[in-house]
Amino acid sequence: GDQVKQSPSALSLxxxxxxxxxxxxxxxxxxxQWFLQNPRGSLMNLFYLVPGTKENGRLKSTFNSKESYSTLHIRxxxxxxxxxxxxxxxxxNYNVLYFGSGTKLTVEP
Amino acid sequence: EAAVTQSPRNKVAVTGGKVTLSCNQTNNHNNMYWYRQDTGHGLRLIHYSYGAGSTEKGDIPDGYKASRPSQENFSLILELATPSQTSVYFCASGDRNNQAPLFGEGTRLSVL
Structure with a gap:
């Protein structure tokens, strides 16, 4: 459904x-939660967040529950x-995850 | 090592045939999930389970049944497969708070 909306749908960096x-x-x-699906199709956990911010290497994620959004920054x-x-x-209440439709990221030399 | 194993990894089925996708987890997780992934839709929840003997409908359960005979095993059953069920199917397991669920490698199903 439309419970989770991601943007952009594709990005080239x-x-x-x-x-x-x-x-x-x-x-x-x-x-x-944020996941990365690699080109082979495997899903990897990146972050699990309660309201607040987490950082891991070049990735940082913030979850703002009051305004109902989350961001993933790539440095x-x-x-x-x-x-x-x-x-x-x-x-x-149901202990299930609802996914967004994904952002396809392409990093070019 | 914690793991979620799906079988088969690839399957070609005929329209109207019965297909069973299997999932096994060695994480002692209570919750297990079946998702399908199609281009433009991300992962959509088909069925899930809170433990052995439990199955619950997700967002898109029509055409699918699920079976959780034990803590470790969760199957997705297509009694009468249709071409619209051609997709990649992912199984996952999680703890009560669903923190960092573990995903299987996926099963690519083609229904001809």
Missing amino acids: QEGTNSALRCNFSIATTTV DAQLEDSGTYFCAALMP
Whole structure:
């Protein structure tokens, strides 16, 4: 459904540049997760967030529950960052994750 | 090592045939999930389970059944496969708070 909306749907970056991906939520959620699906199709956990900010290397994510959005910042993009990024919101009463439609990121030399 | 294993990894089925996708987890997680992924839709929830004997409908359950005979195993069953069910299917397992769920490698299903 439209519970989780991601933008942009596709993004092309030059190596070494920075960018941000965004998710907006229309469901009440207390936790957000970000995943990266690599070109082989495997899904990798990047962040699990309650309201606040987490950082891991060149990636930083923020979840603002009051305004119902989350962002994923990529700093100094590298070729290996290419793939599709998904955010997902946890529906608390049912303990299930609802996914956005993804942002396909291509990092070019 | 924690793992979610799906089988088969690839499957070609005929329209009207029965297809069973299997998922096994060694994480002792209570929750298990089946999603399908299609271009432009991200991952959509088909069925999920809170434990052995439990199955719940997700967003798109029509045409699918699920079975959770044990803590470790969760199957997705297509009794009468249709071409619209051609997709990539992911199984996942998670703890009660669904923190960092683990995903299988996916099953690519083609229904001809």
